[in-house]
Amino acid sequence: MTEKHSDKSENPRVLTGITTTGSPHLGNYVGAIKPAIQASQADNVDSFLFLADYHAMIKSHEPDKIHQSTIEIAASWLALGLDADQVTFYRQSDVPEIMELSWILTCWTAKGLMNRAHAYKANVQSNEANNDDADFGITMGLFSYPVLMAADILMFNGFKIPVGRDQIQHVEMARDIAQRFNHHYGDHFVLPEAMIDDNVAVLQGLDGRKMSKSYNNTIPLFDTEKKLKKSINKIKTNLLEPGDPKDADNSTVFQVWRAFASAEQTADMRQQFADGIAWGEAKRCLFELINQELAEPRQRYAELMADPIAMEKILLAGAEKARDVSVPKLSDIRSAIGIRPITGK
Numbered sequence: 127m128t129e130k131h132s133d134k135s136e137n138p139r140v141l142t143g144i145t146t147t148g149s150p151h152l153g154n155y156v157g158a159i160k161p162a163i164q165a166s167q168a169d170n171v172d173s174f175l176f177l178a179d180y181h182a183m184i185k186s187h188e189p190d191k192i193h194q195s196t197i198e199i200a201a202s203w204l205a206l207g208l209d210a211d212q213v214t215f216y217r218q219s220d221v222p223e224i225m226e227l228s229w230i231l232t233c234w235t236a237k238g239l240m241n242r243a244h245a246y247k248a249n250v251q252s253n254e255a256n257n258d259d260a261d262f263g264i265t266m267g268l269f270s271y272p273v274l275m276a277a278d279i280l281m282f283n284g285f286k287i288p289v290g291r292d293q294i295q296h297v298e299m300a301r302d303i304a305q306r307f308n309h310h311y312g313d314h315f316v317l318p319e320a321m322i323d324d325n326v327a328v329l330q331g332l333d334g335r336k337m338s339k340s341y342n343n344t345i346p347l348f349d350t351e352k353k354l355k356k357s358i359n360k361i362k363t364n365l366l367e368p369g370d371p372k373d374a375d376n377s378t379v380f381q382v383w384r385a386f387a388s389a390e391q392t393a394d395m396r397q398q399f400a401d402g403i404a405w406g407e408a409k410r411c412l413f414e415l416i417n418q419e420l421a422e423p424r425q426r427y428a429e430l431m432a433d434p435i436a437m438e439k440i441l442l443a444g445a446e447k448a449r450d451v452s453v454p455k456l457s458d459i460r461s462a463i464g465i466r467p468i469t470g471k
Contacts, residue, residue: 138285177217275299288321
């Protein structure tokens with residue numbers, strides 16, 4: 127089966143979704159936002175970047191939080207340099223064809239495949255450990271969200287899908303679903319591939335665990351300078367005194383430093399750790415490094431947050447570009463499965 131990378135372009139499509147469930151933090155920036163924006167600037171790819179607001183309903187049933195998160199995430203990406211004219215940047219909910227495709231794919235997805243989804247299995251195991259019913263508190267949204275993720279990808283013939291290692295399974299599921307559909311109805315979907323960049327940093331949070339809203343250990347991306355400094359000062363360290371050599375590789379301060387620093391700056395700070403830099407001094411240097419990179423984007427972010435009408439126009443223009451692809455794509459899919467005008471063949 128021949129794979130086509132896109133509908134109207136010879137360039138492969140790179141597709142990334144951002145779930146609207148909270149305020150962006152430094153971990154989001156170095157792990158997803160920065161590499162995605164850099165990739166979108168290449169001449170040989172078509173980038174599709176979207177706000178996954180329907181996915182957010184799986185984790186949050188608080189309308190105001192989902193709405194506010196959508197605003198903050200859109201402003202963050204634009205403030206950090208995303209060129210909306212160069213990419214297709216849209217809200218998932220503004221492209222209704224995605225939801226219709228999700229149902230069509232659901233009708234071709236084996237329940238056994240969904241049973242193997244990591245998030246579902248983790249919830250089942252947690253329930254069993256608590257002596258609850260295996261499916262206690264598990265919604266159909268949680269159970270079947272890999273199908274919606276598949277629809278996000280397959281609707282636009284997403285070929286290269288940047289994900290962390292914990293998300294590889296979802297891309298593989300999308301591939302399985304596409305293969306099954308293609309086998310029955312013909313070659314309609316590109317088979318997506320997970321794109322893993324081992325050089326992308328996964329930041330530790332204030333307590334040394336992975337930086338995550340779930341752990342409440344994040345450093346917000348666009349707080350004020352004062353709040354950024356305060357957050358950095360909260361990073362957990364050991365009790366080694368100034369002058370005592372410190373292990374850079376086991377230090378959250380150094381790990382965050384490395385995510386923002388050049389190779390030369392990283393080597394220099396590693397030597398300062400070996401020479402016994404004081405924790406207070408290391409955190410001061412870290413604040414200055416991060417603040418220097420975020421100062422201009424912070425100003426642009428404030429301007430965007432003060433002009434929601436401008437952001438809305440950008441997202442609606444992105445949705446129009448996305449629907450230039452999704453409308454004819456869904457029409458072909460509907461025809462293939464037999465949903466077509468009575469007078470059609």
